[in-house]
Amino acid sequence: MTGRTQDGALLLARLLLAAALLPTGIARALNVSGFALTLAGTGLPAPNLLATAAVMVQVFGPLALILGVLPRITGLMLAVFAVVMAVLLHPFWQFSGPTAVAERTLMLADLGLAGGFLMVAMTGPGAWSWQGWRQGARAQAKPASARTTTPKSAARPKRPAGRASTRAAA
Template structure:
């Protein structure tokens, strides 16, 4: 069996990773929840179908699923579901290929940041929440 530097800290690192991955979502989801009408208006301006429903889904996914993932509750399926959501928001919210600079450059960065987050979420879906989670109970 091969040992690494982090073997004894695996569960602590997974907990830290869950928290760090979800900070953005919980903060963004809270902002969308407390400024719901503004969120609906913004999503409408992007051309999102059913902007009120889209805003509700965004709040649900970002705020509530974010909190559940911090707590480590149904981590594998929720991390996978959030990965799909983030990929969809990358396609809808940051279509840099249809833009010109400087808007293109900024949205290209956001698009690829979203893809990086998808990677982290897929890794979390595979590894699970670790020992410090509600999934372990």
């Protein structure tokens, strides 16, 4: 795959993964207390604190993912978030019949998202991201003379083995 094609595919993947979380994160941000009630229904301690933290991750994580800011940390954080939320919000083992099937499907979808986030964490965001732009800016900031000079050890010719230096002989 060429560099531009790979960078485009990584950007598309980041956009699609972010699209899976960002709308829900915004909706939960507009009704944090309702989300806290949902978490309280699962028996979690401090549901208000957890709801606020989850909303922050679910809004700022996808934004960081889209931009490519700290992609490895962001990908790992979102993968852990997706797994934890899948287990907490979709306990299919507690249900039977069609409800269990629906909850299992939602849990597997969340686990699939976690896999996508792990892939982003392992591959990086590509050149079409904040990190790619910064790496390109650093490469251009180096002076041309620094990139073309050879190290001093490579510029000096090596003595043939077994031959003593003139200083050692004197």
